[in-house]
Amino acid sequence: MSNPDGNERVAAHLTSFMTFRLARAHNKLNAQISHYLKIYSDITLVDWRVLRLLEAMGDTTMSQLSRLLQMDKGQLSRKIRGLVVRKLITSRMDMVDSRQQILRIDAAGRDLVRHILPKVQERQRMLVEGISRQELEIFLDVLARIDIASETRDPL
Amino acid sequence: MSNPDGNERVAAHLTSFMTFRLARAHNKLNAQISHYLKIYSDITLVDWRVLRLLEAMGDTTMSQLSRLLQMDKGQLSRKIRGLVVRKLITSRMDMVDSRQQILRIDAAGRDLVRHILPKVQERQRMLVEGISRQELEIFLDVLARIDIASETRDPL
DNA sequence: TGAAATTGGTTGACGTATCAACTGTTTTGC
DNA sequence: GCAAAACAGTTGATACGTCAACCAATTTCA
Numbered sequence: 001m002s003n004p005d006g007n008e009r010v011a012a013h014l015t016s017f018m019t020f021r022l023a024r025a026h027n028k029l030n031a032q033i034s035h036y037l038k039i040y041s042d043i044t045l046v047d048w049r050v051l052r053l054l055e056a057m058g059d060t061t062m063s064q065l066s067r068l069l070q071m072d073k074g075q076l077s078r079k080i081r082g083l084v085v086r087k088l089i090t091s092r093m094d095m096v097d098s099r100q101q102i103l104r105i106d107a108a109g110r111d112l113v114r115h116i117l118p119k120v121q122e123r124q125r126m127l128v129e130g131i132s133r134q135e136l137e138i139f140l141d142v143l144a145r146i147d148i149a150s151e152t153r154d155p156l
Numbered sequence: 157m158s159n160p161d162g163n164e165r166v167a168a169h170l171t172s173f174m175t176f177r178l179a180r181a182h183n184k185l186n187a188q189i190s191h192y193l194k195i196y197s198d199i200t201l202v203d204w205r206v207l208r209l210l211e212a213m214g215d216t217t218m219s220q221l222s223r224l225l226q227m228d229k230g231q232l233s234r235k236i237r238g239l240v241v242r243k244l245i246t247s248r249m250d251m252v253d254s255r256q257q258i259l260r261i262d263a264a265g266r267d268l269v270r271h272i273l274p275k276v277q278e279r280q281r282m283l284v285e286g287i288s289r290q291e292l293e294i295f296l297d298v299l300a301r302i303d304i305a306s307e308t309r310d311p312l
Numbered sequence: 313t314g315a316a317a318t319t320g321g322t323t324g325a326c327g328t329a330t331c332a333a334c335t336g337t338t339t340t341g342c
Numbered sequence: 343g344c345a346a347a348a349c350a351g352t353t354g355a356t357a358c359g360t361c362a363a364c365c366a367a368t369t370t371c372a
Contacts, residue, residue, distance in 0.1 A: 015280045015281070015283070015284050015292065016277075016280070018280065018283075018284070018296065019185050019189065019280070019283075020205060020208075021296065021299055021300070021303070022178070022181070022182055022185065022299065023182060023185075023186070023205075024224075024225065024226045024303060025178065025299055025302050025303040025306065026178055026179060026182040027226040027227070028226055028303060028306040028307065029175050029178065029179075029302070029306045030179070031226075031306075031330095032306045032307075032308075033175065034330095044357090044358090046358085049176065061320075061321095062320070062321065063319075063320055063321080066320095069180070070180045070183045070184055071183070071359090072359065072360060072361085073320080073321070073322090074321085074322070074323075074324095074359090074360080074361085074362095075358075075359055075360075076321095077320095077321060077322055077323085078322090078323090078358095079358095081322095097319090097320085097367075097368070098366090098367065098368090099319065099320045099321070099366070099367045099368065100319085100320050100321075100367090101320085101321080124173065124174065124175070126305065126308070127174070127175075127302055127305045127306065128174070128302075128305075129305070130301070131298055131301060135294050135297075135298055136174075136298065138291050138294045138295065138298075139174075139294065139295050139298040139299070140174065140177065141291075142287055142291055142292070142294075142295040143177055143178065143181050143295070144177070144181075145286070145287060146181055146185070146283055146284070147177070147180060147181040147184060149282060149283045149284075149285070150181065150184040150185045150187075150188045150283065151184065151188075152188075152282070187360095190360095200327090200328085202328085217350080217351095218350070218351065219349080219350055219351080222350095222351095227329090228329060228330060228331085229350080229351070229352090230329090230330080230331085230332095230351085230352070230353075230354095231328070231329055231330075232351095233350095233351060233352060233353085234328090234352090234353090235328095236351095237352095253337075253338070253349095253350085254336090254337065254338090254350095255336070255337045255338065255349065255350040255351070256337095256349090256350050256351075257350085257351080
């Protein structure tokens with residue numbers, strides 16, 4: 001890894017504030033999409049992600065959602081209850097493993113997703129406007145690798 | 157480890173959505189760095205970012221930090237107060253514009269940054285291990301463009 | 313088989329983020 | 343030069359995220 005031509009130094013410079021920039025972009029993206037969701041519905045960003053996942057995946061469980069969304073299971077538990085109360089999703093006990101419950105999106109939830117999705121996709125399109133496919137692929141690839149690398153919690 | 161059934165496969169397709177992936181990576185990175193900060197100090201992630209910025213920028217103001225961190229000014233106000241109380245930074249009134257106050261990192265704050273920074277940089281290095289310089293440059297460039305694009309709040 | 317460990321989910325406590333209202337200060341524009 | 347607008351920062355209400363304790367069901371393995 002050590003490189004006499006200063007590549008490492010340059011890389012160090014590049015990566016300084018990398019997570020900082022990522023956090024910044026993330027915050028702005030969240031603020032933007034929350035704003036849109038507020039205009040077009042009365043659901044929050046997390047609600048949206050849960051509904052979107054349930055719509056795409058079909059039946060699933062809380063712990064699976066928790067892993068996918070990389071979200072606290074306690075918080076998710078409360079969010080799920082809210083969605084059930086609002087009749088956007090349903091929850092029934094799993095007959096095989098009675099610890100878990102099977103979540104399914106309801107007709108109303110599906111309607112909501114289908115109403116909002118085009119607008120979200122349009123925003124998505126605007127975000128990546130002017131970015132080439134190749135650049136986007138590299139971006140997503142690097143992001144995925146960072147995602148994986150951020151799993152280790154070994155002391156440094 | 158969870159075995160990849162059909163649901164996971166569909167979910168993998170769904171997570172190809174960029175903001176979703178970005179949020180996920182962001183959450184994992186935050187959890188990881190907060191964990192490290194807890195081990196090596198008693199400051200939070202936001203505290204760290206403020207100190208790091210102040211150390212790198214020299215004197216600045218709250219509103220400038222708010223813009224840079226893309227963070228709520230109210231919350232920042234409370235965080236700043238905490239840092240001042242702990243004598244990690246100082247705050248004095250701007251003689252030219254008495255609305256604002258000038259923030260500066262204190263010796264103790266600087267020491268803290270210098271103590272933690274090497275460990276943060278080491279983690280940073282681990283994160284980007286195996287990613288070429290060119291890929292990194294593209295990644296950061298795309299990130300910057302997404303950051304800019306996420307500013308618009310025009311109705312879709 | 314049965315004790316110990318793991319897993320799915322709930323709840324409470326507490327810190328943090330967000331939104332809005334508010335004070336005081338400076339700038340803008342007629 | 344003055345009223346209106348914009349700006350810097352503070353505070354309060356409330357929603358959200360995080361951590362840890364906990365219960366019940368299931369799996370592990372000596």
